[in-house]
Amino acid sequence: MAALIKARGPELDIGGAEPMRLACRTVVDAAGLGAQNLALGLGVQADRVPARHLAIGHYYVLSGRSPFGRLVYPVPEDGGLGVHVTVDLGGQAKFGPDVRWIEEVDYTFDDSRRERFLTAIRSYYPGLEEARLQPGYTGIRPKLSGPGGGFADFRIDFPKETGVPGLACLYGIESPGLTACLAIGEYVAAGLAAR
Numbered sequence: 001m002a003a004l005i006k007a008r009g010p011e012l013d014i015g016g017a018e019p020m021r022l023a024c025r026t027v028v029d030a031a032g033l034g035a036q037n038l039a040l041g042l043g044v045q046a047d048r049v050p051a052r053h054l055a056i057g058h059y060y061v062l063s064g065r066s067p068f069g070r071l072v073y074p075v076p077e078d079g080g081l082g083v084h085v086t087v088d089l090g091g092q093a094k095f096g097p098d099v100r101w102i103e104e105v106d107y108t109f110d111d112s113r114r115e116r117f118l119t120a121i122r123s124y125y126p127g128l129e130e131a132r133l134q135p136g137y138t139g140i141r142p143k144l145s146g147p148g149g150g151f152a153d154f155r156i157d158f159p160k161e162t163g164v165p166g167l168a169c170l171y172g173i174e175s176p177g178l179t180a181c182l183a184i185g186e187y188v189a190a191g192l193a194a195r
Helices: 032-041 111-122 175-179 181-193
Strands: 002-006 009-014 020-023 027-029 053-062 084-087 093-096 100-102 133-143 155-157 167-171
Touching (some): 009 027, 027 032, 032 133, 032 167, 093 111, 093 133, 167 181, 175 181
Parallel strands (some): 027 167
Antiparallel strands (some): 053 093, 053 100, 053 133
């Protein structure tokens, strides 16, 4: 996607079977893992785009009935909240995510992390039977700070920060951002309306 920036807002060249140019007053870049690349493609100068750090998180599921009726959070670790337990709407318990820093997007599940999970989970659930812990899935979080970099919350840049009229960019939106998505949407809408 290429963008031509006009005083009134971005114009997007949309590809596909029938390419077209779309004139916009407002564009919100909420592309998650791709937010930085999209911002650059929309005309944001590289020095205004924060670095992206990738952290893969593994989840294991507990087969059978869950012994938990609520969330359990251990002490946070570098880059995450620690291997915690959540219970889905079907009543199944899942544990995770852990944090492993990666250079490229790769969703491959690494079952060699099982021992780390067992140790972490048994710190608050000593009765865990290893055979009940089954590989689940992975997710990748777009973080704004890397290994040992401390906590960095997500970031929202409005046209003043992006340097592009009508463009807001959301960077590093991960799990807490998903929980707060309605509030973030209201904040972005109000910020763009005030420009």
